[in-house]
Amino acid sequence: MALIAAARGLYFLAAMLLFGGEAFAALLRARLPAIAPVKMAAPRWAAWAVALVAGCAWAGLAAMQMADALDSQVMVRSATDTLFGQLFLARMAALVLLAAVFALMRGHRLAALIAAALLVLPAATSHAAVASPAGFIAIGGTLDAVHLLTAGFWIGGLMVLALLFARKEPNILLALSLFSDWALVAVLLLVMTGMIDALQVLLGNKGAMAPPYLAVLGAKLLLVIVMLGLAAVNKFKLMPKADDRTIARNAAFELGLGAIVVLLAGALGQLQPVL
């Protein structure tokens, strides 16, 4: 259980860094041409490799979980005869396509689009999707997809800001202002979809809630509240003072907390909400 939760969490973290990093880099290029392109080769290939390894590990462990055994036949049946497996194959195809885009193209838009697919495809097999009203996977799946994309924009955007801080970008305050405006919308959507998900789990069940699920959910919510506090301090207190050193420290802390939150979300997807 711990292994599959870790593989799932790492896959989502890598996919979020890929999507958010490429999306915010594309936004920077379009809105702030004065800022030189961000050098993202090392983090993007690192995230790509983690997505590949963690994605394959997740698929192998999920096949073992489904069949209660693991051999080549189970792997093939899992990949071809289950929704999760078919989406896994689609995600691997998207990763190959993404590698080609990284190698051959300089822009970020197409890469952001492919990374978005990497991030949202697993939403169709999430707890939110399978618990959709009247079996309409699209309802819960869409909510989960919006939750993942907005979280990805937040975390991946913070990574791009960290790269700009590291190279001592002279126009960092402009970049911060742009990120802050877009992240505000992303975080609002993130919190709304997260609350709907959480309320559906907490109030939509007849049985008693499982303590491990509640503990992980509580820890995740607590960390998100700390992240929101740091973002609010950055936006409303430090940005007007142009205190970019403190902002950089807070943003790095926020990024670290975000990574822990995503790993906790990986565990939540494996835990049974109800006893």
Next chain:
Amino acid sequence: MRKLALLLLLAATSALGHAKLVSSEPAARAKVKSPQQIKLTFSETLEPAFSGATLTDAAGRNLPVPAAVGASAITLLPMALKPGGYTVTWHGVGHDTHRMSGSFGFTVVP
């Protein structure tokens, strides 16, 4: 948005997460005449490749019974069962890849 949230809450199923056995015919511990079919209904859509059920008699022998896995149900079609105790052992996997399993018994009366 608030309306959407309320709609989702009202329509929420009773079993978020893993596929659970909701009901069965015959019910667990029921005393029935030889059933024409044994139907197990689950809380979520099943993955047929990894879901199924078997039937054993009181001596623990596996009975050869055709089984069909539908969207959220497993159906066994036994031949006429002799009076006695029987156990249905099932395993169900939902789209979320979680495997749930269990068993229940029923008795066939003359």
